[in-house]
Amino acid sequence: MKTIDELLSEGVAGKRVFVRADLNVPLDGTTITDDGRIRAVLPTVKALAEAGARVVVASHLGRPKGTPDPAFSLAPAAARLGELLGTDVAFATDTVGESAQAVVAALADGQVAVVENLRFNAGETSKDDAERAAFADQLAVLADAYVGDGFGAVHRKHASVYDLPAKLPHYAGYLIANEVAVLRKLTDDVKRPYVVALGGAKVSDKLAVIDQLLAKADRLLIGGGMAYTFLKAKGYEVGISLLQADQIPVVTEYMERAEKNGVEIVLPVDVLVSTEFPDLKTKAPANPTTVAADAIPADQEGLDIGPETRKLYASKLADAATVFWNGPMGVFEHPDYAEGTKAVAQALVDSKGFTVVGGGDSAAAVRTLGFDETAFGHISTGGGASLEYLEGKTLPGLAALED
Ligand SMILES: Nc1ncnc2c1ncn2[C@@H]1O[C@H](COP(=O)(O)OP(=O)(O)O)[C@@H](O)[C@H]1O
Numbered sequence: 512m513k514t515i516d517e518l519l520s521e522g523v524a525g526k527r528v529f530v531r532a533d534l535n536v537p538l539d540g541t542t543i544t545d546d547g548r549i550r551a552v553l554p555t556v557k558a559l560a561e562a563g564a565r566v567v568v569a570s571h572l573g574r575p576k577g578t579p580d581p582a583f584s585l586a587p588a589a590a591r592l593g594e595l596l597g598t599d600v601a602f603a604t605d606t607v608g609e610s611a612q613a614v615v616a617a618l619a620d621g622q623v624a625v626v627e628n629l630r631f632n633a634g635e636t637s638k639d640d641a642e643r644a645a646f647a648d649q650l651a652v653l654a655d656a657y658v659g660d661g662f663g664a665v666h667r668k669h670a671s672v673y674d675l676p677a678k679l680p681h682y683a684g685y686l687i688a689n690e691v692a693v694l695r696k697l698t699d700d701v702k703r704p705y706v707v708a709l710g711g712a713k714v715s716d717k718l719a720v721i722d723q724l725l726a727k728a729d730r731l732l733i734g735g736g737m738a739y740t741f742l743k744a745k746g747y748e749v750g751i752s753l754l755q756a757d758q759i760p761v762v763t764e765y766m767e768r769a770e771k772n773g774v775e776i777v778l779p780v781d782v783l784v785s786t787e788f789p790d791l792k793t794k795a796p797a798n799p800t801t802v803a804a805d806a807i808p809a810d811q812e813g814l815d816i817g818p819e820t821r822k823l824y825a826s827k828l829a830d831a832a833t834v835f836w837n838g839p840m841g842v843f844e845h846p847d848y849a850e851g852t853k854a855v856a857q858a859l860v861d862s863k864g865f866t867v868v869g870g871g872d873s874a875a876a877v878r879t880l881g882f883d884e885t886a887f888g889h890i891s892t893g894g895g896a897s898l899e900y901l902e903g904k905t906l907p908g909l910a911a912l913e914d
């Protein structure tokens with residue numbers, strides 16, 4: 512894999528360099544609540560701009576449906592990138608086409624532009640190879656070289672991640688190089704006990720990785736929205752909690768295999784429930800109740816792990832030599848449902864082992880809940896990406912950067 516250093520040594524002054532970043536930051540309206548992913552790509556953007564490149568930054572944000580949706584505009588991220596760089600950053604309100612080309616053509620050497628959300632275009636995420644390739648062709652006219660630095664999206668076979676690099680000289684940026692170097696420590700000769708904690712809301716994606724993790728980890732702690740498919744598979748009522756009903760047989764097989772192979776799967780013993788999802792804008796008191804995991808009322812939703820589970824998970828993390836954690840334990844964005852995530856974060860801080868936190872929201876949770884980033888071994892910008900890397904899979908966005 513060629514790195515950005517090789518591109519810099521080849522000389523980039525006057526060249527248009529496309530940087531595929533992951534600027535998928537959490538937003539409250541148009542306010543960025545955690546800018547970690549923007550900071551993470553700064554070394555790459557700065558190095559290119561300082562060397563005189565005309566830098567074209569592109570990213571997805573959220574999951575719009577292949578058509579423009581102002582709620583998912585990258586404009587706030589472009590503005591924040593400009594603040595962090597201390598320079599004006601141009602913003603193209605289209606991702607491709609004449610107006611985007613005009614914004615790029617107006618860049619002087621060393622200037623930076625951000626183009627609008629890649630996922631406003633159906634070709635970006637299409638499963639149809641030709642449709643993706645056609646969109647990649649439209650992106651390719653914006654640049655002379657490609658730098659892949661959106662680690663959080665390297666597990667996606669998307670046009671800007673997978674198809675575009677094949678059309679341009681391509682290089683890995685500093686963030687991707689660093690993420691891979693650190694995560695490699697969790698695949699080559701991992702120190703045991705190796706404990707993986709999984710939570711969050713992207714349940715279907717992340718249930719799939721357990722298949723491989725069962726052969727690698729010693730213990731799996733399941734929280735967040737992930738937990739309810741397991742509890743349901745055990746025959747418990749989960750009310751209106753997040754549930755991946757079609758995955759119940761899969762999860763049942765995971766639990767059987769874990770038992771057979773001596774891998775511990777630890778599930779919540781109690782949860783915080785409510786009849787409604789909390790208001791994340793007003794943060795009005797949610798007044799949840801704590802119930803045993805096998806006593807969730809039919810009209811209620813599990814929104815955090817309970818106090819006994821917090822203690823249990825802390826004890827299950829205490830002896831770990833290696834910890835990988837992806838996915839908040841609850842709806843941490845509301846203070847009434849943040850304690851589970853705080854407890855797991857604190858257990859990692861207290862751990863003597865090597866600890867890695869991965870995922871846009873998990874990393875944001877750690878920072879917004881007031882933890883010191885340096886108290887963790889590594890905070891990865893990718894959740895699904897790092898999990899799939901740990902599975903040992905070939906990731907489309909990394910394979911595409913190979914020579
Ligand atoms: N029990 C739950 N029910 C619904 N959503 C949850 C629950 N627990 C956590 N979440 C939500 O999961 C989201 C993060 O999930 P995900 O995107 O999978 O994590 P990451 O970005 O760290 O990979 C958060 O916004 C959080 O509110």
Ligand SMILES: O=C(OP(=O)(O)O)[C@H](O)COP(=O)(O)O
Pocket residue numbers: 533535573574663664667713869870871872892893894895896
């Ligand atoms: O937030 C992301 O992933 P993560 O929640 O697994 O960290 C990435 O930006 C990928 O987004 P996607 O899961 O919508 O493809």
